[in-house]
Amino acid sequence: MFNIKLTSIPLNGLFIVLLLINFSLCFIEDGYKRYNNYSVLRFKPTTTDQLHFLYQLAQNETFLMERSVDFWTEPGSLNSSVDIMLSPEARSTLSPVFASNQLTPSVMIEDVQSRIDAENLIKGRQSLPFPFGVRGSRPNAKQFFSTYQRYDTMMSMLDEIARSNSKVATIETIGKSFEGRDLKVIKISSGSSSGKKKIWIDAGLHAREWIGPSTAMYFINKLVTSVGKDENVDSILSKYDIVVLPLANPDGYEYTHTTNRMWRKTRSLTNSRWGYICRGADPNRNWSYKWRTGGSSTNPCSDVYAGSAPFSEPEPKAMSQYILKNGPWHMYISFHSYSQLILLPWGWTTDLPKDYKEMYRVAEKAATSLKSIYDTPYTVGSATNLLYVASGGSDDWAYGEAGVPYSYTFELRDTGDHGFVLPDDLITPTAEETFVAFKTMCDEIYPNK
Ligand SMILES: [Zn+2]
Structure with a gap:
């Protein structure tokens, strides 16, 4: 054979x-x-x-x-x-x-x-100057979401959103990437935090999955700029404080814009003998919970290289430290692509976690409301049972180590017609429907207030 x-x-x-x-x-x-x-x-x-x-x-x-x-x-x-x-x-x-x-x-x-x-993104592609070329103009969300933005533009937009809505949003740099880029989170909170629960959202752990960071930026823009204008947003923020890390692997993301569109990992230099040639580790196989217990690689040249040790990569390390320090969290969400799935723990074993039924109930409701917008079907299930064993993932860590009772990974659009190269006119519809799913989750996991 x-x-x-x-x-x-x-x-x-x-x-x-x-x-x-x-x-x-x-x-x-x-x-x-x-x-x-x-x-x-x-x-x-x-x-x-x-x-x-x-x-x-x-x-x-x-x-x-x-x-x-x-x-x-x-x-x-x-x-x-x-x-x-x-x-x-x-x-x-x-x-x-x-x-x-x-x-x-x-x-x-x-x-x-x-x-x-x-995608118009190979040679000569430049990030749109911020705020899109007009001196003194306010950032234009429509332009921002018309294409996949570069790191600098994304961070400028993030800063501007916080600066012009300082009662609702603050920026914090939680660490630096291997190449020294800031890992910036935005903390979104309206009014008093008393009695509120906390939600963490991250995106872009995998560099080539561009729809994730754009969706996270859409969430940020929507949540921060719609306070007092959109009852769905007001309802969410009456119950939750939300922290979003829109670009968890900025080095890899920039590398997909400048050098290799299909790059997935971080850009670290490993300490192995192969490190001269093969860079980076898979930042979604590098978390400490059940690290390297299956579905990851010990070969630094592999796309699913687990790293030389748990949290060998500065990006997941900084994330985990911030999450542990600023808990407790009620929900963890990580945006990836593609396949249109809402994945639940565990990723490291076919066994189901003790809160699986409840997590599944919420995710099913979210998938139903998501589908009601553009008829986009999503499938819900545990990562291992829907896909394959993959240990060292962030959602397993959030649930198993950080004690977050609702932990989800979204695999966003599409189902393979475009795969990772999702056309930019699908950014807004993808983000819109995902936001509706998010609102449903927020309603379901903490309804009594
Ligand atoms: Zn991914």
Whole structure:
């Protein structure tokens, strides 16, 4: 079987080094990694053999790096889809292998680069000057949400929102990224905090999942600027204080704008011998709760590298310290993409946590109200049971370690037509419907006030 072929690829160190040097020289031209004729294929394994084959392929990190194969969604259970981005060479090499396993993929994206070009974000893309070019003008939310903004613009918008609404919002820098960028949270509170519960929201742990930070910024803008004007916002803020970290991995996010649109991890230099070549760890495999107990990698070149130790990455470390210091929290929400899922703990085991039923009840109500806006369907379930085992995630930590009773990860739009390269005209509708889901959660988890 081809499983044997795939796993028999030599694994000695020197061989890997040569391959990786080759890889980096070939695919990053003029500072931008290009994805010409890279395709995204969707597989639906219907037999355990097929699922096992895809699983084995996903585990073969050396092969994936060598051939530039990237699992956009990982194999989970039978009949659930697996999206794989393949270089043209990998696609021609693997096509007969897929065929021999009776796997017939559908093509989700024929040419990833053309989608990236359509985002108008490769060469020469500049962040919109803040506040969008007109000296002295007020920030224009419509312009802001018309496209995916760069780190500087996002932080300027954040500062401006707080500055012009200082009774409701304050900014705090909770730490710095590996490359020294500020990790800024905005604290949103109207009136007295007495008797209120606290909600934490973060976005952008994974660099390429751009819709998350934009959605978080939409939440911030909506909550802060609608006080006294929107009864839904007033209702939320009468019961909760909310802290939002809109860009949890700014180094990775900037790297996706300047160099490699498909970067996922942080940008740290690991302390391993591979650190010369492969940077960063997966900031959603690096949290201390059940760290490295499955579904993460010890290989620094892997996209799901757990890091050299729990909280080896400064970004999740700063987040966790702030969360522990400023609790107790009633709800934790993390925005990721894509797949349209509301995920509940646990991610590290198929077992369900003791509050699962209640968390599920709230998430189901949220999914129903979300769907009522643009008919966007979401699926609710525990991360491991809907997807696969992935330990060291922030939502498991929030629930298991920080004691947050409602802990959720949203996998935002879409379901794979665009994947990570979600067109910017979908920012606002995605954020709008997600906000409605959030309002429902707020009503459900603390109704009696
Ligand atoms: Zn993610």
